[in-house]
Amino acid sequence: MTDRTDEFFAGLARRRHEPLLAKVHGTIRFELTEGGVSELWWLAIEDGMLRVGHEDRDADMVLRTDRDFFNVLIGGSVPPLSAWLRNEVTVEGKFQLLVMLERLLPSRPGARHPREAAATVANR
Template identity: 45%
Template sequence: MSDPTAEFFDGLGRRGHEPLLQEATGTIRFDLEHDHGIDHWLVTINNGDIQVSREDREADSVVRADKGLFDRIVSGGENLYAAWVRNELRAVGDIRLARFIQRVFPGPPGAHHPRMFASERRRQG
């Protein structure tokens, strides 16, 4: 059985450097709750250089959510921003880091990057 959350964090860790996080430095821990406990994922960012581990230690920012919801977010089936608004995703500590990390999450199915959308519109018009 596939684990979208593990796949997301494994892929993030393999990137090594993420230009979208070039301005970010700090640690963010994701605490994902499920029936059997809490899964911890620690993301360390140093000017876009990324490391991911399963450590449960202090972090500059901590994001808490239900693991099922998080699975849907990283699969593109649930909107990250909507989950924040509904308070299904909560962050404490350095909220700036939580906002930065949003840049690497997938958008909803069928979503286009704004520049790609504008380019397609120009070709059609």
């Protein structure tokens, strides 16, 4: 049985390339805890190419949180930076990768592209 976390990482593996990360290089290790047990995921980003694994490897950034909150995070309702500011996730290492992580998440429910919002205001 798969859950939202498994689906998220499987989706990244299928996507393989993310144009919004075309100039990004780095690795992220996700340490997700549930019931006192940690599950590890590893993501490499090289010029937008994505590689996903279930490995305990060194990484440029380590993100730690509980699995339930991670499922909220990948749902798009909480931006990673906001989660960090509220101490819902902890981060070690190359902090800019936390900001880049947001580009891999879905948009917030009800969010609109800034140009679409500006066009709405201009047409009033």
